[in-house]
Amino acid sequence: MNFGLILRAFAASAVVAAGGATLPAHAQLVKIDGSSTVFPITEAIAEDFQQSQRGKIRVTVGISGTGGGFKKFCRGETDISNASRPILKSEMDACKAAGVDYYELPVAYDALTVVMNPGNTWVKSLTPAELKKMWEPAAQGKIKTWKQVNAAWPDQPLKLFGPGADSGTFDYFTEAVTGKAKSSRGDFTASEDDNVLVTGVARDVNALGYFGFAYYTENKDKLKAVPIASAAGKPAVYPSTENVENGSYQPLSRPIFIYISAKSLQRPEVKQFLDFYMKNADALVREVKYVPLPQRVYQYNLEHIAKQQLGTRFGGENKVGLTIDDLVKLEAKL
């Protein structure tokens, strides 16, 4: 007797007992999943969209991380995937194998913010080279004091805080700083919960950490942002909306995206949601403390869809140091 068959028969009877196998056909549902970084933006859009539709169209937003979101997206389980980095080669292959075509839409910019304790008086700014010295894998067990990073700094222990390895923020920061995604020392305090990092840095005068800009703006009274010089000798700039917009806060500003399935777009409710997203992105992105893109980029997004320009502009790789201007050009080219 086949055990699997029995299970299936049991399942089938359970479904029949439950009164129907699938979601009711009349429910107009837009399913979104993916990055926790993009979540606040998409959530804000979804909230206002549902109010504007008076509940006719329903939107759900989950958080499974950028990678987890793409897994579901490429299995065709979701209509839209939130992503804090461009789609990777392996994910492109998975989508292709499942026959899922998609449009890539940049929706905002985020500034990764390096923070330290307000009691830290010695650091005035940091360069990517100094960040690399602190965070590269070779630093593990070796770079233990501030003095080792810069001889002018005190001989006090260096305590590092950062997001865990599943996060897109970790991927971007490691790539921007060490040149290779996920290449980081392992002996730092890692947490998937950014509030843990905030508390950690706020309590220890020798601490340094990094996370998204929104967490810094909410905790300005407890933390100090470090100005970043894009290279040695260049002026150091603070993370801020203006500095992200004018492209001077580099290499730690990054674009964030939504990916939308071409097949789902044929459903009117998904198209309506997308139009609403692009129309209201500017105001709502600002409200949740991210940096909006120039209005014309949202327009380009809609044009790309109208012209059916599928796929990604990034070729399966993350690009570090892309300014908003670069992104505009990249989008306009198509």
Place this chain on the structure above:
Amino acid sequence: MDQAALGEIRDLINRHKRWDLIFAAVGLLCLGIAALTFTALVIDMALDGAPRLSADFFTNFPSRRPAQAGILSAWVGSTLVMLVTAAAAIPVGVSAAVYLEEYAPKNLLTAIIEINITNLAGVPSIVYGLLALGLFVYAFGFGQSILSAGLTLGLLILPVVIVATREAIRSIPSAIREAAYAVGATKWGTTWDHVLPYSLPGIMTGVIIGMARAIGETAPIITIGALSFIAFLPPAPIQGEFPFLSFEWLMAPFTVMPIQMFNWTSRPEAAFHQNAAAAGLVLLLMTLSMNALAIYIRYQLRKRIKW
């Protein structure tokens, strides 16, 4: 008896009494630590969350504005998932326990099954989540629905229900069964009319302990894909038109209280952390009221047992 021996005995008694006192003090201290920690946590949470508790908090959907955000989809989701959990775990668990206690032959196979049921109670909940993701969500095609979540939590608390039911059945004096057999009752008749009703208070306790655990579970629910933002309710189970009863809600997407809390605590804004505290308070009250209900039902049932 001479004075020396009497003195020795008194010494001995005093020594033992001292030990008695020391043990009582240590025990009280341990109780104090546990109770204080718990009280401090609850008070801290209450102070943070109480100002947010209003009627709106229960009737609003989640929102990006902390002051307007509420737990409607979360508490409805939790309640519905618990319904499915109870519907799945109680019949299966109680039947399994009755079989093991009343019917199963005492042999090696039964012994192995018994040991495994006890072990299952200690399996980390994430393992149930992964099993359910493969089985309920994909193999059975239930999707990321209330049904999947309820069945997962049902599996999770099954061992607790079985163990508690067996304990309850075992505490029924065999004289009761023998009396029933003596007047010609069948095994089933004895079980249904006597053993089960008398062990109901114990079964209830086990079920409630299990449900209280299930309502706070996050890991397996996240694994099978509960959502973080959902601003609508599942279809109502009672419809205005024929056939009046609808089971569509079983297949609806959902969120539950612990996930809503988790989402709020991981936000940057401090106001959301207050929302999380308030939601925690509500979750605590839900658990406490489930326990209170169980105690009340148990009390009512015990009153009817006349032996």
